Amino acid sequence: MTTHQAWLDDVRPNPYADQLASGFRRLRFVRPLEREYRLYMQDDAFDLKRIALGVGLLVWLAFAALDFFLIATGERWWMLTIRLGVLALLLVCALLLALRRHTHLLVPLSLTCILAPGLGAAAVVAVAHTVDPSYPYEGLLLICMAAYFLVGLRLSEALASSLVVLLGYVGFELLSGLPIPRLINNVLFLLFGNLMGLVGCYLLEYKSREHFLISRLMRVLAERDSLTSLHNRRSFNRQLERLWRQAQREQLSLALLLCDIDHFKAYNDCYGHQAGDGVLRRVGAVLSDAARRPLDMAVRLGGEEFAVLLYGISQEQALQHAEELRAALAALNIRHERSETAAMVTMSIGVASMSPGDGGEFSLLYEHADRALYEAKAFGRNQVVA
Ligand SMILES: Nc1nc2c(ncn2[C@@H]2O[C@H](COP(=O)(O)OP(=O)(O)OP(=O)(O)O)[C@@H](O)[C@H]2O)c(=O)[nH]1
Known part of the structure; x- marks a missing residue:
């Protein structure tokens, strides 16, 4: 922030300059700017979300195919049923995103795209662990990483959805009867992975907010007279x-x-x-x-x-x-x-x-x-x- 301070004082009062000067370490602007930022993000993240969902669908299908190699017992059909249910939900989200008409639903849709595969994968892993405790659970971390970096969620939303996935995982594993030491080991791995995602996501959102403020400020400076604030x-x-x-x-x-x-x-x-x-x-x-x-x-x-x-x-x-x-x-x-x-x-x-x-x-x-x-x-x- 200090590097901006010197020239920011020259262009104040201005809402973007004021916000840059007062800082936003908690990743929050004053109310009208926060609203403007979220609208900007909605527009900016639209294509990103569509690409992320396409990639997510392919990965989900690949994991479904992998289940058939890893689990040979009847449980594989439960796992397939869960995967198909999630797939159907993701396809509905993909359709709504493709129409691009439901911008107000963008955040709920993104959260669904994380929570559905996250909780679905947690359930699949728990079912697999009833027959094979070594079935890989690390894929859950991929979903958390998608929340932090891929679908354009804000940090608070990404963190909340990742925590729900983690809690869901713990709940499903307790039901499936995975030995507690193993569960603790798995949860610790997932928590540390999430911690890294959290830090990365914080820095990314901080930079995104800073970019938003500076680009808006530049636009104002290019279009406005500095003495009167009228258009130039x-x-x-x-x-x-x-x-x-x-x-x-x-x-x-x-x-x-x-x-x-x-x-x-x-x-x-x-x-x-x-x-x-x-x-x-x-x-x-x-x-x-x-x-x-x-x-x-x-x-x-x-x-x-x-x-x-x-x-x-x-x-x-x-x-x-x-x-x-x-x-x-x-x-x-x-x-x-x-x-x-x-x-x-x-x-x-x-x-x-x-x-x-x-x-x-x-x-x-x-x-x-x-x-x-x-x-x-x-x-x-x-x-x-x-
Ligand atoms: N204080 C100040 N003066 C300015 C600024 N920009 C231009 N001026 C001054 O505005 C004055 C304009 O003078 P003129 O074009 O002769 O206009 P005028 O004296 O109003 O004469 P008429 O328009 O014929 O009545 C000049 O003295 C400029 O120095 C500014 O940003 N601040």
């Missing part, structure tokens, strides 16, 4: 293109508000750069409040230039939004004694609205808003022009 120009360009296509499909209009703080250079010169940064942050918060709907976006284009992209609203509504923004900034009443326009910090806003379905390029929307902003500046600033 790159993110804006991408979103504008995306929304343009969506508005084209849905026959809706798109509005762009280009906002520029008036006499900001004079503000910086008068009150200092730090105070200027404070103003940029407060303007950012005002714009961010105006873009709360999921497809809307507030952007810092650079310097004291901002933009608000609004989805599916008319020119009149866009003008109204712009006036509200201007009024919200005025209501903050940030003193600006060097402004030639007013005694407080104000902004000029250029508004453009277009329906992509009517034809034209999305760059036109920006051009129209830019021209309107130029006019707002030219007509005396602190006003909205469409």
Whole structure:
């Protein structure tokens, strides 16, 4: 953690950076991040689970064939019955996983894929031990290892399912009458194997969580302006293109508000750069409040230039939004004694609205808003022009 600390402080407050800085030794994030991580894991582990299940089915069948060589008595039919029962259950799980529709069932399905063969194998071993105490029980460890490393379970889930398998094994062996010293020997071997799995799984999950936090943080840093936390120009360009296509499909209009703080250079010169940064942050918060709907976006284009992209609203509504923004900034009443326009910090806003379905390029929307902003500046600033 300490290696991150130095640069993490530069990007805080940010939920991913905060979590990286505060640590997660217990393999748990704060609640909203934990939920996000689990969803990410669900998506990430889907293919892994399908491959693991395919391999598991083949291994299970191979062990069933092996039983026939190792056990020659009637018990082999009990063992085969158990194996077939487990096989049927695994096939149902495989079918549900193949459909890929039941993502909410992913964890229960994974647990079933461990518990069914685990308890099934424990029962098979116990039945075999009634006729041949040297029948190999070590295969149980393979199932525990699959829980720790193969099916994408979290440590707590892998540990719980492995313990259930172990307890099941002890119970079945007690019923089958395996001599106690031998049972203790077997259980100790399985416990030590599990201990290794536990440590490996902890390190793996720790790294997976760290990777999740860092990759999300990188995404935020690549898409957001560090001073205001608004989207940056790159993110804006991408979103504008995306929304343009969506508005084209849905026959809706798109509005762009280009906002520029008036006499900001004079503000910086008068009150200092730090105070200027404070103003940029407060303007950012005002714009961010105006873009709360999921497809809307507030952007810092650079310097004291901002933009608000609004989805599916008319020119009149866009003008109204712009006036509200201007009024919200005025209501903050940030003193600006060097402004030639007013005694407080104000902004000029250029508004453009277009329906992509009517034809034209999305760059036109920006051009129209830019021209309107130029006019707002030219007509005396602190006003909205469409
Ligand atoms: N404090 C601070 N100032 C910045 C930042 N980025 C750009 N600026 C300053 O913003 C000022 C922009 O000046 P101009 O482009 O002349 O704009 P203006 O003074 O607002 O003039 P008008 O827009 O015509 O009213 C410059 O002094 C930049 O140094 C920043 O991140 N923080």
